Amino acid sequence: GENVEQHPSTLSVQEGDSAVIKCTYSDSASNYFPWYKQELGKRPQLIIDIRSNVGEKKDQRIAVTLNKTAKHFSLHITETQPEDSAVYFCAASSGGGADGLTFGKGTHLIIQP
Amino acid sequence: DTGVSQDPRHKITKRGQNVTFRCDPISEHNRLYWYRQTLGQGPEFLTYFQNEAQLEKSRLLSDRFSAERPKGSFSTLEIQRTEQGDSAMYLCASSLNSADTQYFGPGTRLTVL
Numbered sequence: 001g002e003n004v005e006q007h008p009s010t011l012s013v014q015e016g017d018s019a020v021i022k023c024t025y026s027d028s029a030s031n032y033f034p035w036y037k038q039e040l041g042k043r044p045q046l047i048i049d050i051r052s053n054v055g056e057k058k059d060q061r062i063a064v065t066l067n068k069t070a071k072h073f074s075l076h077i078t079e080t081q082p083e084d085s086a087v088y089f090c091a092a093s094s095g096g097g098a099d100g101l102t103f104g105k106g107t108h109l110i111i112q113p
Numbered sequence: 114d115t116g117v118s119q120d121p122r123h124k125i126t127k128r129g130q131n132v133t134f135r136c137d138p139i140s141e142h143n144r145l146y147w148y149r150q151t152l153g154q155g156p157e158f159l160t161y162f163q164n165e166a167q168l169e170k171s172r173l174l175s176d177r178f179s180a181e182r183p184k185g186s187f188s189t190l191e192i193q194r195t196e197q198g199d200s201a202m203y204l205c206a207s208s209l210n211s212a213d214t215q216y217f218g219p220g221t222r223l224t225v226l
Contacts, residue, residue: 006155034214043117043204043217044156089155100146100169101215103155 002027004092006104014112019080021107023090024072030092033066033073034101039086047088048075077109085111115139117218119205125224126195133191134221138207145188146206146215147180149173156204156217162188195225 003026013019025033034049050057050064050073057064061080066073077084087108091101118137126132138145143164148156159178160170164185174180177195182188192199202222206215 004155036217043219045217046214049214091155100148100158100161100171101156102158106153106155 002030002092002094002102004090004102004104006090006107008107009105010108010110012110012112013080015080015082017080019075019077019084019109021075021088021090021109022072023074023092023104024070025092025102026071027092027094028071029094030102032093033064034091034093035064035075036089036091036103037086038089038106044089080109080111082111082113085109117205117207117216119203119218119221121221122219123222123224125226127226128195128197130195131191131193132195132223133189134203134205134223136188136190136205136207136218138186138188138205139209139216142207142209142216143185144208144210144213144215145182146208147188147190148204148206148217150202150204150220151200159190192223195223197225199223200225 006023031052036044037047038044061078063076087106089103089106091103093101120135146161147159150156162182177193180190202220204220205218208215
């Protein structure tokens with residue numbers, strides 16, 4: 001089955017700086033890669049996703065890049081703000097997202113004022 | 114609130130008891146997923162439904178676990194003879210069709226004493 005590794009487990013950055021979270025996956029059949037943000041005690045919420053026919057996707061301060069050859073994808077957050085503090089999870093799925101998602105263990109992002 | 118809802122939000126039970134959780138997906142969403150999340154980990158896929166048909170079950174779903182979606186709308190997840198290791202947050206998610214975003218509910222936190 002699929003295995004998703006996520007690094008780092010904790011990331012502390014100064015407000016206004018950029019943050020990068022990296023994930024690798026094992027199953028070459030995976031073709032859908034969402035990123036979820038989870039605040040303490042809240043439900044996971046999708047922030048951005050990418051499919052394997054695309055190398056990069058941006059949405060305002062958030063971007064995701066995908067390298068299918070190396071089987072890794074990354075989340076980039078620019079101009080970080082205090083409200084970006086949360087746990088971020090990457091995930092992978094085959095079937096274009098139709099099947100169950102395999103999640104990484106999460107990255108606790110801390111934005112220092 | 115038109116999002117995914119789950120009931121109850123919290124459940125405390127004694128080891129050996131049976132528990133049942135309910136998930137109401139977003140209206141008209143065909144796919145419904147169950148995940149389990151333990152502290153400090155990402156959600157782990159358990160099973161999913163396309164309408165009333167259960168299409169995939171993870172190896173994590175032991176024979177003490179059963180899920181149903183009898184009319185293709187709400188779903189129930191039952192755990193029989195609960196064990197302390199079953200203590201976790203049980204998350205439900207739904208998507209409109211096979212290639213759409215999975216939207217998560219707030220979860221049911223189970224504590225087995």
